[in-house]
Amino acid sequence: GAGVSQSPSNKVTEKGKDVELRCDPISGHTALYWYRQRLGQGLEFLIYFQGNSAPDKSGLPSDRFSAERTGESVSTLTIQRTQQEDSAVYLCASSLDLRDTQYFGPGTRLTVL
Amino acid sequence: ILNVEQSPQSLHVQEGDSTNFTCSFPSSNFYALHWYRWETAKSPEALFVMTLNGDEKKKGRISATLNTKEGYSYLYIKGSQPEDSATYLCALSSNTGKLIFGQGTTLQVKP
Numbered sequence: 001g002a003g004v005s006q007s008p009s010n011k012v013t014e015k016g017k018d019v020e021l022r023c024d025p026i027s028g029h030t031a032l033y034w035y036r037q038r039l040g041q042g043l044e045f046l047i048y049f050q051g052n053s054a055p056d057k058s059g060l061p062s063d064r065f066s067a068e069r070t071g072e073s074v075s076t077l078t079i080q081r082t083q084q085e086d087s088a089v090y091l092c093a094s095s096l097d098l099r100d101t102q103y104f105g106p107g108t109r110l111t112v113l
Numbered sequence: 114i115l116n117v118e119q120s121p122q123s124l125h126v127q128e129g130d131s132t133n134f135t136c137s138f139p140s141s142n143f144y145a146l147h148w149y150r151w152e153t154a155k156s157p158e159a160l161f162v163m164t165l166n167g168d169e170k171k172k173g174r175i176s177a178t179l180n181t182k183e184g185y186s187y188l189y190i191k192g193s194q195p196e197d198s199a200t201y202l203c204a205l206s207s208n209t210g211k212l213i214f215g216q217g218t219t220l221q222v223k224p
Contacts, residue, residue, distance in 0.1 A: 003156065031210055042117075043157075043202065043214040056209060091157070098210035099144055104157040 002026065004105035006092050012111045013082055021077045021108045025094030032075050033095075033102060034067060036088040043091065049075065050098050082112045119203050119215035127223050130193050134218040136186040136203030143205040146186050147212065148177050152199040160188075160201075193222045 005024045013019050025032050034046040045059040049069040060066075064083075069075040079086055089109050093102035118137045126132050136146070148160040161170040166181040174191045190197055200219045204212040 033211070035212070035214075042216040043204075043212075045211050045213065048209070048211060050210075056211065059211075093212075095210060099206065099208065100210070101147075101159045101162055102210070102212065103159065104149075106154075106156045 004092055004094055004103055006090075006105040006108050008108060009106065010109045010111075012113065014113050015084060016081055018078065018080045019082055019110065021079075021090050021110070023075045023077070023092030023094075023105060025073070025075070025092070026103055028072075029094035029096055029103075030072055031095045031098050031100070031102075032069055033093045034075070034077050035091045035093065037091070038085070038088040046077070046090075079110075082110075084112050086110060087112045117203055117205055117213055117215035119201075119218050121218060122216065123219040123221070125221045125223065126193050128193060128195060130222075131189070131191045132193055132220065133187050133189045134201055134220075136188070136215055138184050138205055144208050144210075145206045146179055147202075147204045147206060148186070148188055149202040149204065150199045151202055151217070157202060190220070193220070195222045195224050198222045 007022045030051045033048040035043045037043045047057050047067045049055045064080045067077045089107045091107045093104045095102045120135050145164045149157040151157040161177045163179040168179040170177050177188045179186045198221050200217040202217045204214045206212050
């Protein structure tokens, strides 16, 4: 079956611009997670959604970051007024439920000039 | 706060060598330990999930063990092949499923 997909695969933007990253989870997966990996660092948790529960936003680094999810489908991660330190690979993962194995998408490589 | 350490940071071995990596963590206050393999330009791939002290999992030439009492997990690769070249990630998950990752071990297998 289809895995997790993300778009765009690469995004180059200028400092100060807004960007929107998209994640299509595996059909039927109720939990969806966003992570990012900055150069030389490990993967860090950003946010997760689980069904109709309030999302856990505890990993978002600043109020410039926000994310939405429509039901149990597509999620978008929005970064406003991008900064150079936002440059990273942004990964999305989904799982059947919380605590189940997470399946990752291929990521979006964001470069802020 | 969970802190996951992985060693070594990188490793170069010859084809056919067996190798192992370590994932260490300070406490057993987590739900599960995960190992992922992340090849360049691909998605991280789940290898193993372990929850109980003494758990051992095997997938082909790759196996893993978990010791929650002493706070470590080992990943073993027997007879390394060039296609095993990747970054191997260890992560702990809480009850909410949120993963806390180590920095990874990058393996390069030379033919």
